[in-house]
Amino acid sequence: MKVAVGNDHRGLCVRPRVLGLLAELGHEVHDLGASGPAGVDYPDYAIPVAEEVAAGKADRGVLICATGHGMCIAANKVHGIRAVNSRDVIDAELSRRHNDSNILCLAADLLGEDQIERIIRAWLLTDFEGGRHTRRREKVDAYEKSHENRT
Template sequence: MRIAIAGDHRGYAAKERMSLLLNEQGHDVVDMGTNSARSCDYTDIAYGASTAVAAGRVDTAVLLCGSGIGMSISANKVHGIRAALCSDELTAQMARRHNDANVLCLAADLLGEELMRRIIEVWLESKFEAGRHTRRVEKITMIEQGCDPNDYKGNT
């Protein structure tokens, strides 16, 4: 799988460790910064990785900042992105299975390395279930396009 990985200054060390892990597992990892622990803006980092996902240049992205919140908010502003801030394996699994999330956000300051590894593993293994969840994801897209999801006319 082709995976973008990116972190701001607070996520830098965790990004480096998770990047090595993903490479060891045979993934094609695209490091999208930052390249040091020097202060930078999470918005810029989130935008670069999220646009790579939205454009289809990578299959998914893993974004790391101190709390994961800034990355999540920023990534979700990119058209076509459904970023999920996950704190355990279950939230990662449900984000993928029910919400077809395509960007994983992690709190580098709050999660240990082993838990981050397990969350990423579950994220990559979990697939969208479709079915009734398709309608809900289509409604999320409607909101993204400025439409009222109550006007949904789909078939699912």
């Protein structure tokens, strides 16, 4: 699987471990994250990752900032993105099974590295269940499509 990764300056501390984990799991990684400690703006990293996923250049994305909130909000502005902010393994698994999430947002300031690793592993290994969840996802997709040209 190809995974696009982005982080701002607050996510820099866990970036090496995330990149290492993804490589260890055999994923192709496209690193779009900030590489230095200077303050940067999370949309400058969230949007390119989301665009890669939406365009099919990456299968999934992982975004890391202080709380995960800013990255999640920015990524969800891109058509076709279902970004979630997960704080535990169950949350990550359910976001895949029920919502077919395609971007995982993580809180570097609130989660330890071991917890982040467990969340990423669970999220990557969990499949979308389909069934009734497909119908629900299709309703969201239809709304998004019907409003894509509004200003």
